[in-house]
Amino acid sequence: MPIAKAFDELQLADGQYRHSAQQVGAWLQEMNSDTLISLNNQASDIFYRRGVTFTVYSDASNIERMIPFDIIPRIIDIQEWQVMEQGCQQRIRALNQFIHDIYHEQTIVKEGIVPSEFVFKNSGYEPWMLGINLDKPVYAHISGIDLIRDQHGQYCVLEDNLRTPSGVSYMLESRNVSQTLLSKLYQSQSVLPVADYPQRLKACLSSTTNKYDPQIVVLTPGRFNSAYYEHAFLAREMNVPLVHGYDLIVENNHVYIQGVRGKVQVDVIYRRIDDPFLDPLAFLPDSILGVSGLMSAYRAGNVVITNAPGTGIADDKSLYPFVPKMIEYYLGEKPILPNVQTYQCSDADELAYVLDHMPELVIKETQGSGGYGMLIGPTSSKEQIAAYRKRLLDNPAGFIAQPTISLSTNPTAVASGIAPRHIDLRPFVLSHGDGTVDIVPGGLTRVAMTEGSLVVNSSQGGGVKDTWVVDTVNGKLSGKQGTAHLGTIQTNHERKSQSSTLLAYENINHNRLILLLSTASYLVWLGRYSERLRYYEQIITRLSNDQCSQTDVDAIVHNLGLPISADADALYDYLANNKVPETIGFIEQNVQDVKGVIGKDTAELYNLIKRLANTGAYRAASLQLYACNASMQQENPIVVTFWQLGQCFESLDCHILMKKDCRECVQKLKEVVNTLPENTRWRELDRLVNQLLKSNQPKDFQSLSGAFSNILQQGV
Secondary structure (H helix, E strand, O other): OOOOOOOEOOEOOOOOEOHHHHHHHHHHHHOOHHHHHHHHHHHHHHHHHHOOEEEOOOOOOOOEEEOOEEEEEEEEEHHHHHHHHHHHHHHHHHHHHHHHHHOOOOHHHHOOOOOHHHHHOOOOOOHHHOOOOOOOOOOOOEEEEEEEEOOOOOEEEEEEEOOOOOOHHHHHHHHHHHHHHOHHHHHOOOEOOOOOHHHHHHHHHHOOOOOOOOOEEEEOOOOOOOOHHHHHHHHHHHOOOEEOHHHEEEEOOEEEEEEOOEEEEOOEEEEOOOHHHOOOOOOOOOOOOOOOOHHHHHHOOOOEEEOOOOHHHHHOOOOHHHHHHHHHHHHOOOOOOOEOOOEEOOOHHHHHHHHHOHHHEEEEEOOOOOOOOOEEHHHOOHHHHHHHHHHHHHOHHHEEEEEOOOOOEEEEEEOOEEEEEEEEEEOEEEEOOOOOEEEOOOOEEEEOOOOOOOOOOHHHOOEEEEEEEEOOOOOOOOHHHHHHOOOOOOOHHHHHHHHHHHHHHHOOOOOOOOOEHHHHHHHHHHHHHHHHHHHHHHHHHHHHOOOOOHHHHHHHHHHOOOOOOOOHHHHHHHHHHHHHHHHHHHHHHHHHHOOOOOOHHHHHHHHHHHHHHHOOOHHHHHHHHHHHHHHHOOOOHHHHHHHHHHHHHHHHHHHHHOOOOOHHHHHHHHHHHOOOOOOOHHHHHHHHHHHHHHHOOHHHHHHHHHHHHHHHOOOO
16 A cells, blocks of 8 residues: 655645745755765764764664764744644643542543553553652653654654653754754754753752752663663753662662762652662562662652653553543643544454554554564565564554554755655653643654655664754744743743743752762772773883883783783783773773763763774774873862772782882872762771881782772672
């Protein structure tokens, strides 16, 4: 069955550019394909430098990939945006009321509007949440509503993402690229800004509790998660700790951070891990990502978890068809944004229709995400359809089906020139504790980079575009006006409430940094491996210049315990081909774990080491370390202290191994130890350093090393 002709986002049927896209159209007419490809390559290089990556779980190698970016922006007129904004606000208000209802009175089920089996048999329904009365009954604080535009130009909701929606970092980085590479074109337009999203997010998280200046953390499953870059990005931009489960402890139903200066109570957890992994005492007992006792603290009202556990039921695809009824039931309003027609395969009649029309439909798993487990009938082979039919018959309730909609297209730079590619849009919705709903003007436009493909997910080869909401009504906005623009259709009450929240956020001390025990450990090891790499590079340089005698080679091989013969060539090869790559790998691992506390410039410099190493240019990667070290010196003083602590300890360790006079190293170590936080276990090192300084004996170094290791193991 042929797919209907797609709606063109930029051009009318006669080839003229739409009113809001006139300037972009004129720019495109001046561009040739080589220039556009060059701009896309520059954009990719910026993404690469900044480490804007994601992980594809279906890839056996599970490697990081750079998300494809297209330089041609997607244009949305402000009047169209206002309709979408109203529709998303309406939808998320109804969904939040639905979540509250099913965990309390359950009136929508009792009145038969949503069948009970769709709620109570749903894997996203969480009995732990029954009867929990939140101080501020908002469950989905951060949401992503996926919108498409059909062949008639009508915006429709494709699905709701209320668990841990991702992609906002791609939205922000895409805008940075546009402002860098298309500065003249961008400045000629009245484009509404998105750069203040981290401030909006922090204001939203702060509004979930009555505490002034609450302690917020971002809970990540770790650097192997596909969205880890975003976790670290948001934590850094909000100036809040990026924590793993092992960084948090629960005592007396309160949650605490394990910091280098002691425990700090946590008020709000922005979690980026799924429900089953949150608390091994409440959910999966073998989870190592969560925090034991977290749900008890949550039920006691001593911590806020955003989004709330059990929120995922509202974005289950089997409940998606009922959202229009929820809007009418809870809000007494007609839906502003329609759903896509959906067939419930759990219904015998609808299942029969789906089975008869599989080549025409898109069939999805109700619990699926990321474009996985989907069948697009018109582009599937008979064999694929037959295999999917078997899956469908085995578990009909696990699937829904929808007509194959030809998503709208946007001009995209490809190897052959400019060609249309299908797109969707994910606006990011922030629901504040006072009931107001804030939406950053724009969102993440995802683009199917393959010709004819309707799958826009990055995990399936999709890319991203910048989304420009253009104010064609009020004309050019100044920077200050744009930054203050919180929503074009909000009521005066909403604007006043959100402005107050943002002002309160702006008064918070931005320089405050809570350094985790685990992060301190990673900083120490980053310092140690950096110093180790510098030492290996010195030896390699001396060997290259024939400055190492046989005695020197014997001492290096023997004292460092290297498994090679005491030969200059063998030593050079072993260091250059084994120890240097290995050490660079350890540096990269530790950089990933300190991304929440180092600046973007420093992270970018370290990422260059990784890029050089990936090409086999290990000597260049080693030399790049000097730039990284210089940048590290400019970081927060407490970050610098622990990084230098690692450097000094590694230098001392090396001098001990090489049987060299270590008094100068001990003196440097003492200077760093004296800057460690007072009244903490770290200051225990002072006595042991003084003892080593007096004796200069290896046995005292062993005592210092043992104490150092014990302290490092705290909270890791």
